[in-house]
Amino acid sequence: MSHDATLADLQAAFPDQVVEHPQGLDFTVVVLPDRLRELFLHLRDKAKLNYLSNLTVVDRPERFEVVYHLYSTIEPGPVFVVKVYLPDKESAHVPSAVPVWQSAYYQEREAFDMFGVVFDGHPGLTRLLLWEGFPGHPLRKDFVNRTYSFDEMGQTLPPEDQR
Amino acid sequence: MPERSLEHTLSVPETLLPDDLKRNVLLTTVDAVYNWARRRSMWPLTFGLACCALEMIAAGASRYDYGRLGMDIPRATPRQADLLILSGTITHKMAPQVLRVWEQMPEPKYALAMGACAISGGTFSSYAVVQGASQLMPIDIFVPGCPPRPEALINAFVKLHEMLLKQSVKTVEWYAKEPKA
Numbered sequence: 061m062s063h064d065a066t067l068a069d070l071q072a073a074f075p076d077q078v079v080e081h082p083q084g085l086d087f088t089v090v091v092l093p094d095r096l097r098e099l100f101l102h103l104r105d106k107a108k109l110n111y112l113s114n115l116t117v118v119d120r121p122e123r124f125e126v127v128y129h130l131y132s133t134i135e136p137g138p139v140f141v142v143k144v145y146l147p148d149k150e151s152a153h154v155p156s157a158v159p160v161w162q163s164a165y166y167q168e169r170e171a172f173d174m175f176g177v178v179f180d181g182h183p184g185l186t187r188l189l190l191w192e193g194f195p196g197h198p199l200r201k202d203f204v205n206r207t208y209s210f211d212e213m214g215q216t217l218p219p220e221d222q223r
Numbered sequence: 224m225p226e227r228s229l230e231h232t233l234s235v236p237e238t239l240l241p242d243d244l245k246r247n248v249l250l251t252t253v254d255a256v257y258n259w260a261r262r263r264s265m266w267p268l269t270f271g272l273a274c275c276a277l278e279m280i281a282a283g284a285s286r287y288d289y290g291r292l293g294m295d296i297p298r299a300t301p302r303q304a305d306l307l308i309l310s311g312t313i314t315h316k317m318a319p320q321v322l323r324v325w326e327q328m329p330e331p332k333y334a335l336a337m338g339a340c341a342i343s344g345g346t347f348s349s350y351a352v353v354q355g356a357s358q359l360m361p362i363d364i365f366v367p368g369c370p371p372r373p374e375a376l377i378n379a380f381v382k383l384h385e386m387l388l389k390q391s392v393k394t395v396e397w398y399a400k401e402p403k404a
Contacts, residue, residue, distance in 0.1 A: 207354050209358060213315050213318075
């Protein structure tokens with residue numbers, strides 16, 4: 061199925077969920093987060109986009125954007141980009157894609173670690189690169205990138221007799 | 224305190240010795256023998272942190288060869304090492320492991336901060352990097368450079384050996400019966 065056919069199919073199946081189709085280098089569709097799980101299952105099973113290659117977050121002044129890069133290994137072709145806008149930056153929530161694509165597991169953990177976006181339904185949403193107790197989410201634009209002393213970083217050392 | 228080499232301490236006036244001992248006994252001090260041996264078998268820990276580690280490896284390889292200084296066995300476990308070469312950027316993520324390795328080393332032990340990153344954080348004034356190894360442990364010698372050349376590292380080893388020769392078992396902390404207040 062070509063990407064144009066996939067888009068038409070998607071608009072027919074989820075008429076109120078596809079909000080935007082920006083023109084750019086890659087084939088991009090902006091959808092609402094409300095029925096994301098069903099929409100992803102539709103893309104995976106009907107449109108054969110069975111491989112989530114990349115998942116990341118963009119911090120815009122007015123919103124977070126979660127970006128999904130989808131490919132098909134059954135009918136190889138160019139990338140199919142799905143974006144979800146999250147205007148509520150204070151408590152950004154989006155349904156997890158792990159039940160649909162296993163490869164979302166670590167990428168969602170990293171996105172949570174770096175941006176603080178919560179992926180609802182993720183089986184183990186903890187920080188991936190940083191440690192529990194790290195102050196903040198460093199890839200957010202409002203994170204102040206100053207230097208920190210070792211004591212500020214909230215690292216826990218093992219007790220002295222166990223080192 | 225002036226450097227006391229083993230050869231220097233051997234010049235004992237011969238009149239002090241009975242005749243039958245003159246060709247059989249050497250007199251020296253505990254410090255001289257002890258430091259002489261320690262200086263010539265200071266084993267570094269096999270521990271590279273970042274790009275400076277490549278210069279450290281070059282310093283150990285055949286062209287520069289710090290094995291000439293008796294350091295030719297980089298130990299694979301901190302429990303057998305005397306010298307921790309902090310060769311590169313210390314990230315906050317790595318800092319607990321660096322501390323752990325340091326605390327596993329038996330005394331007497333020495334720490335060498337190699338390169339701008341280990342000295343002060345270097346060019347990385349960011350949330351991810353410890354701004355100098357001094358935040359973690361006492362550093363005996365700093366080697367500036369980005370990265371320092373192998374000659375600079377070997378020069379630091381020589382300076383460290385000179386420092387070591389000036390230590391005495393009577394005054395160093397790790398032989399004290401009571402810890403210093």
